[in-house]
Amino acid sequence: MEPEAALRRIAFLLERSQAATYRVKAFRTAAGAVGAMGGSEVAERAAHGSLEAVRGIGPKTAQVVREALDGATPRYLERLEDEASGPLVQGGxxxxxxxxxxxxxxxxxxxxxxxxxxxxxxxxxxxxxxxxxxxxxxxxxxxxxxxxxxxxxxxxxxxxxxxxxxxxxxxxxxxxxxxxxxxxxxxxxxxxxxxxxxxxxxxxxxxxxxxxxxxxxxxxxxxxxxxxxxxxxxxxxxxxxxxxxxxxxxxxxxxxxxxxxxxxxxxxxxxxxxxxxxxxxxxxxxxxxxxxxxxxxxxxxxxxxxxxxxxxxxxxxxxxxxxxxxxxxxxxxxxxxxx
The missing domain is CATH 3.20.20.140 (Metal-dependent hydrolases)
Structure with missing residues (x-):
């Protein structure tokens, strides 16, 4: 999964579960920052440990980016997907x-x-x-x-x-x-x-x-x-x-x-x-x-x-x-x- 897609998916799942707005905003902001940089710069910054120097990217969102670049489903996203696997409500x-x-x-x-x-x-x-x-x-x-x-x-x-x-x-x-x-x-x-x-x-x-x-x-x-x-x-x-x-x-x-x-x-x-x-x-x-x-x-x-x-x-x-x-x-x- 591409890092930007992973960040946006996390934001979606947080919104769906009625999480605090500031948490959602953090991931959407980071997704925008990653998208603005382009793949090569993101990979280079991840390799040199400078992702957090980019405005809008913090430690938690940087970790999501690094795990996505490694070809794995980010652990935070995996946990949210597990929590969202059941129905929102019974019936209908x-x-x-x-x-x-x-x-x-x-x-x-x-x-x-x-x-x-x-x-x-x-x-x-x-x-x-x-x-x-x-x-x-x-x-x-x-x-x-x-x-x-x-x-x-x-x-x-x-x-x-x-x-x-x-x-x-x-x-x-x-x-x-x-x-x-x-x-x-x-x-x-x-x-x-x-x-x-x-x-x-x-x-x-x-x-x-x-x-x-x-x-x-x-x-x-x-x-x-x-x-x-x-x-x-x-x-x-x-x-x-x-x-x-x-x-x-x-x-x-x-x-x-x-x-x-x-x-x-x-x-x-x-x-x-x-x-x-x-x-x-x-x-x-x-x-x-x-x-x-x-x-x-x-x-x-x-x-x-x-x-x-x-x-x-x-x-x-x-x-x-x-x-x-x-x-x-x-x-x-x-x-x-x-x-």
Whole structure:
């Protein structure tokens, strides 16, 4: 294994296991440093013991490089591979095998940690046929939301990447903020150009239930809305945040009526919607999108969390849009007309 590949694989496995960000960053930084040097310089520095003199390479990452150059699987990587050999979660295997894409992922254009190209390549490596790039919309400044101009530049980048990646397709999209009045945080003519629009509440999460219900109803009925993202906004664990309150029966019924999918968010700190609401969504007849909401390459492998919950709550596989082909997905969203 090449040293750069070993370092990137370690970073991926650390992200997948929810390791501390600083640990992941150390290996991704070292991978970038190794890639910038080129093979001959890396080998020469390893031979002369000067790898650690390179900015971004420390003792642990240097050891990985040396072991990879010796033709062995680095011991640190071997240990992580052993730990990752079992399933992330029990259940959902049949649905997971049917998954063909992911409707919700972020890059370093907004609040993700990796370039668009790295997120796309990882989706390909995981066996996806397609994925949707959904960086944040303008008003979510805390997440470096994309202005209209930046979003349009991103569309050009995606087109260039797709020329090299066929048959895999990186679809264009956005995670569009649902504003307090239920309108969407981007102009309609811009949303019309995108393949998939995820709509999510990120502000005023403690709004009273009647107002939140009306806010969400207006958003999911918007003709540009394709997926309702992490509907309760809850956070679990150390970042605990309670669920937003709204009339789930009315909101899910509107999703079913208008063809807006309810997201089953796979992030371990979200797992949104909770099981009781997920079962309500099933009863409503709504479609579903099992999404990672990945902000880093290793997080793209989190779909088992959502598939297990979907299976537990008896989500019908034929109503899961992330199990559809790209062509069928685009026919549903209207993106086929723009392709």
């Amino acid at each position: 295997e049949t649905l997971l095998a049917a998954i063909r894409g992911d409707c919700h992922l972020h890059s370093d254009w907004s609040d993700g940690g990796s370039p668009v190209a790295e997120m796309g390549r990882t989706a390909i490596e995981l066996g996806h046929e397609w994925a949707v790039l959904t960086d944040h919309s303008p008003r979510l400044t805390v997440a470096n939301g994309l202005s209209t101009e930046r979003l349009l530049r991103q569309l050009s980048l995606v087109a260039e990447l797709n020329e090299r990646w066929a048959p895999f397709r990186l679809l264009t999209g956005i995670e569009c903020d649902i504003l307090a009045d239920g309108s969407l945080d981007q102009e309609a003519e811009v949303l019309e150009r995108l393949d998939v629009v995820v709509v999510s509440v990120h502000s005023k999460l403690r709004m009273d239930a009647p107002a939140m219900t009306e806010r969400m109803l207006k958003a999911v009925r918007n003709p540009h809305a394709d997926v309702l993202g992490h509907c309760t906004g809850r956070l679990l664990g150390g970042k605990k945040r309670p669920e937003s309150e709204f009339d789930a029966d009315r909101v899910f019924a509107a999703c079913a009526e208008g063809g807006t999918a309810v997201e089953i968010n796979c992030r371990p700190e979200r797992l949104d919607p909770p099981r009781d609401l997920l079962r309500k969504a099933v009863s409503s007849g709504a479609l579903f999108s099992i999404d990672t909401d990945a902000h880093a390459p290793g997080q793209l492998d989190w779909q088992p969390y959502g598939c297990a919950r979907a299976e537990e709550c008896e989500v019908p596989a034929d109503r899961v849009v992330t199990a559809w082909s790209a062509e069928r997905l685009l026919e549903w969203t209207g993106g086929a007309e723009r392709s």
